[in-house]
Amino acid sequence: MALRNKYLHAYSFLPAIPRGRLLMGVFVGLLFASCFYAFLYICREALRILFFMTEDYDVLVLSDATMYFYNFILAYIATVLGQSLCFICWFEIPLRKLGKYALQMRAVINDQRSMNSYFLSWFLRLAYVFALLIGGTMGGGIYVIRTFSDYKYVLILVILVLFLHTWLTIRRLFNGKSFRWMLVSAIFLSVFSFGLSRINLIDYKRINEIILSKNINYTHLLQLPEAACFERMNSENRRRATLWIAENKDKFTDADPVIFIKHFGRYEAYNGEQIPFDSLKEYFYRWDQNTWEETKYEPCVLYIHRDIKMNYVNRIKKCLVELQAYRIQYAVLPSVREYDDRYYTYLAFPLVTSRYFAEAEGWQELQKVSSIPKHVHDLYTTATGEILFNGTKVQFDDFKDFIQHKIQVMPDYCIKYYIHNNSTYAEYIFIVSAIMQAIHELRNDYSFEVYQRTYGNLEWGETKVIRERLPYRVVEIPIE
Structure with missing residues (x-):
């Protein structure tokens, strides 16, 4: 069907728009929308990969539904701006040809131009600030992204306001007669944006697989145990080494766990290197030659899968003690979690x-020391997961209060913790952290009674007094 000289022919006061300008405006608008969508798409993927990727090769992974939703938002923004550019192309006519409505028509063009520049500036700043807020959340912004899921309604509101703003000055010119054109525009923009959003310019699934293939938590079983008390672990440069002890997802029965290690040397760093257990000492000796002397006294941080048996964990601890790595920080999860575990x-x-893990003399010395306190208790964990305290079975839910009462009544105590080799690492962390939590609560009560301050607010000399009064005196003894 041939186009008339005036596509808005129903409004005789408007200037004539040549057919060539009409088609050129449509072409320019569609071309701009497609190119700008591609630009926004690549910017989003760049932010997702470069800004949100962690040191452990974890990346923000979005579901297909979420990805297509964000694609639609970006496509709609690009299409609305393309429509605005189309209006400018159509109405960019010299003033002498606009007649008595020249000021109104010029207002339409100026409004479209200012809206485009202002919105782009505002939107890019908003996107950067939003990414900064999530990415800067204590280094775990990608794990709290679900907390910001309601912002999708804000994005819908953004594109709605943007669409209505393009028609603001046109509505003033056409009054109520422009509603039909707004409806046609909304339908066309929605259909075109939906089709454009289905175009994935980058294979984001393949990118995710390449990055996550280096992530130990993704390629292996590494679910951390829960602990009743905890602290923030040392930074990467204040550790002697970091070890991950995980299990293969397709492991065979009785297969040993897999060890990965990160070690910062004076001249180089080993990041996530898998090593066999028998070579652990050799690797440490070689790395320690390139390590600053003070770093050798920093703690080793252990990430251990919760279901690994204590037989293997005790072998790791013995090996570390033989390397004179006595200080250990076990990575744990809080019992109450608001965000993703990661x-x-x-x-x-x-x-x-204690050094008795590696030295016979140390074991004999420990036996003597553990006999000095007046009250020596025997604590057992069985292969079936039961807790026995001096032969009495204690429920997991009551264990912390039970231990706290025993220590409060008998502060001069020693607990011999007999760890069954077939008990799990999660059970071990539960036991030792519950005992530590019970002691910490008693220290707080005693500190407030003596110094009128909590234990955490005391001076070093005052905390020493409290620790001598209420020590953590637990002797770990592995048993078959």
């Missing part, structure tokens, strides 16, 4: 491993 991977439960 958000809490910088929390640790600290312990000092």
Whole structure:
């Protein structure tokens, strides 16, 4: 069907729009929308990969439905701006040809231009600030992204306001007669944006697989245990080494766990290197030659899968003690979690491993020391997961209060913790962290009674007095 000289022929006061300008405006608008959508798409993927990728090769992974929703939002923004550019192309006519409505027509063009520049500036700043807020959330912004899921309604409101703003001055010119054109425009923009959003310019699934293939938590079983008390672990440069002990997802029965290690040397760093257990000492000796002397006294941080048996964990601890790595920080999860589990991977439960794990003389000395306190208790964990305290079975839910009462009544105590080799690492962390939490609560009560301040607000000399009064005196004894 041939186009008339005036596509808005129903409004005789408007200037004539040549057919060539009409078609050129449509072409320019569609071309701009497609190119700008591609630009926004690539910017989003660049932010997702470069800004949200962590040191452990974890990346923000969006579901297909979420990805297509964001594609539609970006496509709609690009299409509305393309429509605005189309209006400018149509109405960019010299003033002498606009007649008595020249000021109104010029207002339409100026409004479209100012809207485009202002919105782009505002939208890009908003996107950057939004990404900064999520990415800067204690280094775990990608794990709290679900908290911001309601912002999708804000994005819908943004494109709605943007669409209505393009018609603001046109509505003033056409009054109520422009509603039909707004309806046609809304339908066309929605259909075109939907089709454009189905075009994925980048294979984001393949990119996710390449990045996550280097992520130990993604390629192996590494679910951390829960702990009753914890602290923030040392930074990467204040550790002797970081070890991940995980299990293969397709492991065979009785297969040993897999060890990955990160070690910062003086001249180089080993990041996530898989090593066999028998070579652990050799690797440490080689790395320690390139390590700053003070770093050798920093703790080793252990990420251990919760279902690994204590037989293997005790072998790791013995090996570390033989390397004189007595200080250990066990990566744990809090019992109450608001965000994704991976958000809490910088929390640790600290312990000092005694040298009796590696030395016979140390074991004999420990036997003498543990006999000095007046009250020596025997604590057992069985292969079936039961807790026995001096032969009495204690429920998991009551264990912390039970231990707290025993220590409060008998502060001069020693607990011999007999760890069954077939008990799990999660059970071990539960036991030692519950005992530490019970002691910490007693220290707080005693500190407030003596110094009128909590234990955490005391001076070093005052905390020493409290620790001598209420020590953590637990002897770990592995048993078959």
